[in-house]
Amino acid sequence: MKRILFILLLVFSFSSCFSQRGYKAESLLNYQKVDQKWLHFGFTLGVNSMDFAIYNSGIGDARAEQVAFSPGFTVGIxxxxxxxxxxxxxxxxxxxxxxxxxxxxxxxVEEVNVESVLVNLPLLLKYRARRLNNYRPYLIGGASFKLDVQSQDALDPENDMLVRLQTTDLYLELGAGIDFYLPYFKLATELKFAIGVKDIINHEYDIDNPGYEAYTDAVRKVNSKIITLSFHFE
Structure with a gap:
């Protein structure tokens, strides 16, 4: 909850930098042609927080939970x-x-690190409210297919990587943002939540690294969750 409040604070702080000019009734309308194009492109940069929803199996005495906030980053088209x-x-x-x-x-081993590099392929529907001077709030939602190119075929005990993830997952995504119309491009700040619908843990044992089965057996199901603060340049 604290990380969500922190990210929301960043969004509102960033938005306030533009709001004073945006609310002026006589402000000059910037970059109007972008909304008239039937197709346009841009790029995006962002920071993310990846999380797990862990459901323990009750097998044995081991219990697992997600700890530590490790911010990541996002790039895209x-x-x-x-x-x-x-x-x-x-x-x-x-x-x-x-x-x-x-x-x-x-x-x-009390802590296990899991690294991910996700190829993200989202298809999203965006609803834009009425433009007010040089800003326009919006809602966005849809689904995405993610491919984890960092997922391991084998355990790596030397680096405390004692569980493996599935290679693919399907996510439901929902977010909100604000489009800011600048003189030569449109900048959007967007906060988006993505929830994985599949069990992301690979429950098959690694026969080449025996003795670590308890780390997999401790969990019945694990779903992935990602919060992303994005900056779109269009």
Missing amino acids: VSDLRLHENWSLRFLPGLEFGQRTISYSNLD
């Missing part, structure tokens, strides 16, 4: 297809880098 004055379809392929730490009780 923006493509926006105009469907209506207030609606557009967006495809934002990109890469997401992050790390999660699982804390175990009653096992020899």
Whole structure:
């Protein structure tokens, strides 16, 4: 909860830098042509927080929980297809880098690090409110397919990587943001939540590294969650 409040504070602080000019009734309308194009492109930069929703199996004495906040970063491409004055379809392929730490009780190694490099392929529907001077709030939602190119075929005990993740996952995404119209481009700040619908843990044992089965057996199911604060340049 604290990390969500922190990210929201960043969004509102950033937005306030533009709001004074945006609310003036006689302000000059910047970069109007972007909303008239049926297709336009851009790029995105952002920071993320990857998290796990862990459901313990109850097998044995081991218990697992997500600990430690490790911010990651996101880069990608923006493509926006105009469907209506207030609606557009967006495809934002990109890469997401992050790390999660699982804390175990009653096992020899108490913390296990899980690194991820996700190829993100989201298809999202964007609803834009009416433009007010040089800003325009919006809502966005949809689904994304993510491919983890960092997922391991084998355990790595030397680096405390004692669980493996599935390679692919499907996410439901929902967010909100504000478009700021600057003289030569449009800048959007966006806060988005993504929830994985699949069990992300690979429950198969690694026969080449025996003795670590308890780390996998301790969890019944693990879902991935990602919070992303993005800056879109269009």
